[in-house]
Amino acid sequence: MNPVVHFEILAGPDQDKAALQSFYRDTFKWTVDTSQMDYGMVIPADEDDGIGGAVDSAEDRSKVVVYIAVDDLTYYLEKAKRAGGSVVKEITVIPGGVTYAIFRDPAGNDIGLVLDDGLDEDEGDED
Numbered sequence: 001m002n003p004v005v006h007f008e009i010l011a012g013p014d015q016d017k018a019a020l021q022s023f024y025r026d027t028f029k030w031t032v033d034t035s036q037m038d039y040g041m042v043i044p045a046d047e048d049d050g051i052g053g054a055v056d057s058a059e060d061r062s063k064v065v066v067y068i069a070v071d072d073l074t075y076y077l078e079k080a081k082r083a084g085g086s087v088v089k090e091i092t093v094i095p096g097g098v099t100y101a102i103f104r105d106p107a108g109n110d111i112g113l114v115l116d117d118g119l120d121e122d123e124g125d126e127d
Contacts, residue, residue, distance in 0.1 A: 002076075005114055006067035007042075007053035017057040024055050065102065067112035073101050076113050080105070 009024065011017040021032045021040045032055055033041045040055040070076045073091050080103040081087065088110055089102035099115040 002068050002070050004066045005051055005069045005116070006112070007051065008063075008065045008067075008112075009053070009055045010058035010063050010065065011056070012062040013057070013059060015057070015062060017055070021055045030055075063110055065110045065112050067100065067114045069116035070113050071116060073099065073113050073115050077101055077103055080111075085111075 009020070011020045017040065021034070024030045024042070025032050031043045031045075033043055042053040042055060044050050044052055068076075077087055077091070084106040085103045087101065088104050089100075091099065091101045093099045100112055102110050102112045104110055
């Protein structure tokens, strides 16, 4: 199985991302750390507190994006396109961070893919 490993709750370009971060801090007592590149990382207290994510801003519109761990970004982007999706963000490497891409599903939802070299080979979908 390819698990959801990260999420982003994103304010639109005409919205206040700091206010959105405060909303989630105050409402759910989330830790939102903006010390790295002003990206609002949501850090779970421990592994039983769910996955990490971010509250930040988007260039185009307000949205929620979930990120799925996969062992081959190109394979899954192509598979998404064959199934009716489209690529929103090509494969991108963040030095010292992650390698990711984003596609849009047929309903208009943006879904992220994160390279996970640690996936077992038999967990990938080969159809």
